Amino acid sequence: MATQAEIFRIDGVSKSYGGVKALDGVTLEAGVNEYLSLLGPSGSGKTTLLRVIAGFEAPDSGRVFFQGRDVTHLPAHERGIGFVFQNFALFPHLTVRQNVAFGMANGVEKVAEAEIAERTQSVIDMVGLTGMEDRGVEQISGGQRQRVALARTLVMHPKLVLLDEPLGALDANLRGRMRNELRAIRERMGVTFLHVTGSETEALAMGDRVVVLDRGQIIQSGTPDDVYSTPASPAVAHFLNRFNLFEGSLSGGNFTGPFGAVAAPTARRASEDVYAIRYDRVRVVPAASKVTGPALTARYVASEYLGSSVMNFFETADGKVVEVEHHLSLGAPETYEARQNYLLTWEPDQAIVFGREGK
């Protein structure tokens, strides 16, 4: 993927709103035909980043390049970058067909009537809206609106499409289906997608590359597997929502936390000392068991059935909730007794340790 030509690049882009920094020196690039997921909590500046790239907002400093050209001060309608809104932003007074044809019919470059009709129809067919052409967009379902929004953008043959939480307004069932369709459509069209999402599952599932944004800065960028198994910082680990995080202190290659002192030879450098262990790496043993390595006494609270796994919630003496995930493919779940203490333990080498002493 590294060999692919670059489609867009932003260079040290900053943007503040009334003294609050939404973007703080963000530098990011994407290759042709890449699917980039931009993951960040709300308020991390991810929507602002998209709006700067689209040209809806001007950055305070930094530059935006698209297809090798500096477009920092180019108005949005001259950029040729597609944008799919979270609320779809369809033209409510137009039909499905008119919505899709809108850009060609009203754009700067004139497109012949026949070509408009042909291109409109073929995109409508592609997104599976055949037969709905003359419906008003208020008369179709949420999933269909999503398809219109996508068709309207793709019919312009953009080289880059920005998607702002495009699945956020859909129900869970539809979201799963649309994920697959988004990927399929993108592969067929050969276009770069920059997909902003607040859902770690969505980001990990969709992207060729995942970029994690926090407080206006990029804190990690890599393949989904990279990000998932080796989060670059406690913030990423926290945001992935897959790790129990413990505070403590790292000193002399040992991490001391609520579970005792554990060797941490591979600790990574970070501004705070944090111990992270994945939910599905924690084992539960009876309270009286003798274990070597980390041992954390916690009270069983509740379980949540997730389909392919069961999530068990435990609470330590000082009120911290620890989550333990049991994959059902590994056997039937054990049952725990409510309000009873258990011992939680794990293999120390499966933990990820961050600390000021790390490398």
Next chain:
Amino acid sequence: MESRVLKPILAVYVVAFILFLYGPFFVLTIISFQQGPDGGPQFPITEWSLYWYKQIFGLTPPSRIAPLPVGEALVRSLILAFMTMVTATVLGVMSAQAFRRKFRGSTFVFYMIVLGMMVPGVLTGLGTSLLANNVIGITRHWYTTAFATHVAYTYPFAFLVMLAILNRFDASVEEAAWSLGVKPWTTFRKVTFPLIFPGVLSAMLFAFTLSLDEFPRSLFAAGGSEDQTLPLAIYGTFSVEIHPNIFAFGVLTTLFSFALLSVYGILMAMSVRRARKLAMQEDIA
């Protein structure tokens, strides 16, 4: 508990309030059917008749009471109201559009515009006529000075209506159009304007009716008798003796306005029902 007692009391009160509002109108209607041409504008009704209505349309033999001088004044007023409506609405839409972005001095400009509906007509009327008459030295006309004051009066209303509409307007549809390569001006014409059109319509309605009935500004800023608008013509009858023909005229204009309003209401109700029907079909499908 108290509201169970209070509500009926208030309901009765509101009925009395509505009677108070409509009282003069009832009296006006009754008197408009006074016998003519000798019956005066007061009770009792000597004989019910349509005389004064016929007189307005010139269907009665000439008598000592001159017909209302409303014909040309009405035409002038309608043209003036139309000119005012177009100008005020265009200005109102433009300014409200500008207010969607914060700009320096926006609070000052806001109050300056809104002042136009607050300053009494006597003052703007007097000031404009001083300016035209004593300083610049031009003749005042209904289509020049009076028109200028009418716009300065109705434009703030149009502006506020459009501001309220645009405040609720979702800007992402415009951004969507830009991202499809559509120029801002085309976007305004093809997306923004059709969507704010109901608001534009109410702004137009506001400006038109306000201008049609505008009186103090016209009194000062319009010129002589060849410049009379409808309210000026009616005001002219104040100083001479009043006859029931003016009440008959009032009834006619009210009925006309009422018919317009009903048509508007029926059209709205029909479009709402159609939308609801479509939504229901969608639920079934």
Next chain:
Amino acid sequence: MTDVTVASKRRGSTWLILPGVVWMALFMVVPILMICYVSFWTQTTFNISPTPTLASWKQFFSSDTYTGALWTTVRIWLIVLAMTFIIGYPTALFVGLFVKSKTLSTVLLVICVIPFWTSFLIRVLAWRPMLGKEGAINIILQKLHIISQPIEVLLFTELSVVIGMTQIYCVFMVGPIAFMLGRIDRNIIEAARDLGAGFGRIFWKIIFPLSLPGVVVGAIFVSVMVLGEFATSGALSGRKVNLLGNIIVTQVGSLKWAMASVTGVILTVVMGMVIAAFLRIVDLKQEL
């Protein structure tokens, strides 16, 4: 360079706002400044010249007719303002708060607005056969044997001016108050009721404070219109009640531009003080 887009956007805003600002400057601000300017001009019987003098100002404050008009204006304004509030608030309370159905409250508001489709001057005039010695009110009261002699103070007095103005302007009080009351979250009232608060307490602690912006907006509407009035007082008082507006009309009628301007400036000052006082209570721009 960075500011290019920002600057061009700002220029767009300027072009959009400019025509309106210029219009208001030329046909509202300049005319009012004109009034101030001309109030210092020298007035002779048939002419007026721009030689500065305080003569007209001195004349205004030394004449009982003029200062009397100022006090009458303030008095009528205060009475009408109080009347529109007292008469309008219960109606607004019913329309905005007690009527649960949105359709009914809209219908009621439309009913209140319909009289405005009759020309303002004709509406004023209609009070004459209503209030006159042989008017509708006297006839009804006599038929009901409540009075034996017709009440004569009803027409061509200050009372008739107050009645006429109250009827014409009270809807401007009802509208904004009903709007603010309609915006009150009913759950707050429910919660207060659940906590055992009686209606009186709920009204003074919750409902009235929340409707205050509406009262202020309504009061501004009414004040502005009443202070600038001259037609109602002219038609219903038989020239007995002279407001500042009436002075301006008569002075202009006899080409006394300087005196009309002095009166205009005083009216402007009164108006400015009233509006400023009301705007201190509520930020109008915020409420929109």
